[in-house]
Amino acid sequence: MKELLTKYENKEPEIVFNWKDPETDAEGWTVINSLRGGAAGGGTRMRKGLDMNEVLSLAKTMEVKFTVSGPAIGGAKSGINFDPKDPRKKDVLERWYKAVSPLLKSYYGTGGDLNVDEIHEVIPITEESGVWHPQEGVFTGHFKPSEADKINRIGQLRQGVIKVIENPDYSPDVKRKYTVADMITGFGVAEAVKHYYEIYNGSVKGKRAVIQGFGNVGAAAAFYLAQMGAKVVGIIDIVGGLIKEEGFTFEEIRELYLNKSGNNLVSDNLIPFHEINEKIWSLETEIFAPCAASRLITQSQIDRMIDTGLEVISCGANVPFADKEIFFGSIMEHTDQKVSLIPDFISNCGMARVFAYFMEQRVQMTDDAIFEDTSKIIKEAIKKVHNKNSSLTKISKTAFEIALKQLI
Numbered sequence: 001m002k003e004l005l006t007k008y009e010n011k012e013p014e015i016v017f018n019w020k021d022p023e024t025d026a027e028g029w030t031v032i033n034s035l036r037g038g039a040a041g042g043g044t045r046m047r048k049g050l051d052m053n054e055v056l057s058l059a060k061t062m063e064v065k066f067t068v069s070g071p072a073i074g075g076a077k078s079g080i081n082f083d084p085k086d087p088r089k090k091d092v093l094e095r096w097y098k099a100v101s102p103l104l105k106s107y108y109g110t111g112g113d114l115n116v117d118e119i120h121e122v123i124p125i126t127e128e129s130g131v132w133h134p135q136e137g138v139f140t141g142h143f144k145p146s147e148a149d150k151i152n153r154i155g156q157l158r159q160g161v162i163k164v165i166e167n168p169d170y171s172p173d174v175k176r177k178y179t180v181a182d183m184i185t186g187f188g189v190a191e192a193v194k195h196y197y198e199i200y201n202g203s204v205k206g207k208r209a210v211i212q213g214f215g216n217v218g219a220a221a222a223f224y225l226a227q228m229g230a231k232v233v234g235i236i237d238i239v240g241g242l243i244k245e246e247g248f249t250f251e252e253i254r255e256l257y258l259n260k261s262g263n264n265l266v267s268d269n270l271i272p273f274h275e276i277n278e279k280i281w282s283l284e285t286e287i288f289a290p291c292a293a294s295r296l297i298t299q300s301q302i303d304r305m306i307d308t309g310l311e312v313i314s315c316g317a318n319v320p321f322a323d324k325e326i327f328f329g330s331i332m333e334h335t336d337q338k339v340s341l342i343p344d345f346i347s348n349c350g351m352a353r354v355f356a357y358f359m360e361q362r363v364q365m366t367d368d369a370i371f372e373d374t375s376k377i378i379k380e381a382i383k384k385v386h387n388k389n390s391s392l393t394k395i396s397k398t399a400f401e402i403a404l405k406q407l408i
Contacts, residue, residue, distance in 0.1 A: 004404040009326050019099050026082035026092045031059040033075045039141030040074035043113030048083045055079035057326040065345040067403040068381045069352035073142050084115035093125050101129040107141035110134045157358040167367040172257045186220020188350030189316040192342045195379040199386050205229035208285040212236050213292030215263030217316040221289045226253040234280045237265040241276030284308045291316030298322050299331045306338050315344035336396040343396040346381045350374045
């Protein structure tokens, strides 16, 4: 696996598109690792201090993710080095998407990512640039449909991603009109835990969970885990956190979801960050869902959780460990050898899978059909790992072997 990984990491990307904004100091890159299957896909992020290497590592991560979620295409990513709080953000995005629109028409599909919203920014701004849909390039390059079929499938995709959830089983509050895009990634993170316990002989019910990050992914993962009967005992977020050793009730988690401010946890009982960051890693817990930014988790934090009974990690963040390597650094490897570590390209593939699902011909547009499809894909991926390695450890190593053999 290490040899395959080194070969994959060191392979030069097929296309690097570099853009410098003529009106601000913004700089952007689209990195297309490969045009496997005639196209490539990956979202657009924006943050101050971003560089091309970050975009490249995320493009490679997307390619691995597509081996699970489908379609069988190459990985790509777009990144803009610019402060997303700057009032000129929309103007920068408009100029960026205009510059990159020929790629989006031909062989590249994008979506939302860190600090760039799929529904309110990516879709309307790409449309203004003459792109039918941010995923148009995947249709053109990979599926090669007729014009009529392309129109039908893009319509399906447009409708599906922004579909308001009507089934209360999947929404914290149907009156608030949460969409599939709001909930699906966190749902996948929770489903990965459920399927892990089912496949490796156990049950999620009654298991204690710690959640890192309370944005769309972490809050949704907490909601679905609590709904399954897991006990969320701790939440850590950039603004602080909460601990309840007997576990928050499902209703309490639902209220925390409904009360969050943007991507931040809101509570009258918030413990300051420096204090929660000392305490939370020593809580007795079986489940850990890292759903904050990439490359935050240290080996010391992991070891403290292992010492208090950690069984499984379901990654909501891409590459959550503080390793410098693109994929399988020393902290991740150490963790994989000690506990069951479900890698990000399986557990957080929900949004990528939703795109793949709606690109198929005439699919069902019900909440049940959409969410069950993501659940099934994650279950199949974990089963494949279990068939090759039934041990409770080295799950990520095995999953990478399966994926890389498809790519190299």
